Amino acid sequence: MTTELQDKIRAMIAERFDLPLEQLQPETTMESLGIDSLAVIEFMFEVEDAFKIRLADSREPLKTLSDVYVEIERAVSSADQSSGGGAV
Numbered sequence: 118m119t120t121e122l123q124d125k126i127r128a129m130i131a132e133r134f135d136l137p138l139e140q141l142q143p144e145t146t147m148e149s150l151g152i153d154s155l156a157v158i159e160f161m162f163e164v165e166d167a168f169k170i171r172l173a174d175s176r177e178p179l180k181t182l183s184d185v186y187v188e189i190e191r192a193v194s195s196a197d198q199s200s201g202g203g204a205v
Contacts, residue, residue: 122193123186129167130182133160143183154178157185164189170196 127141134152141150147157157179161172170192179185 119190122190126164126186126189127182129164130160130185133163141182143181143186145182146180147182147185148180161185161188165192168193168196 127138130136130141131138134150134156136150147153152160161179164170165172168189170189172188172192176188177184179188
């Protein structure tokens with residue numbers, strides 16, 4: 118995962134859920150941040166729009182910030198390969 122992409126995602130999470138960046142570490146669980154599964158799904162739709170990507174419909178539950186980063190990185194990489202350019 119690129120630091121630039123991770124920083125963008127962290128900033129989006131911080132803004133969307135009104136959280137301090139210092140609290141957003143890769144191993145932090147969404148639950149410990151007070152973010153429920155419905156809020157995660159809504160956020161992932163926002164990510165799709167922001168990065169112009171399509172996330173997989175079937176995936177493992179996103180329990181930690183690292184899970185979120187990995188899922189977005191996978192979609193961005195896939196979009197890059199199919200478009201031949203950078204989606205970030």
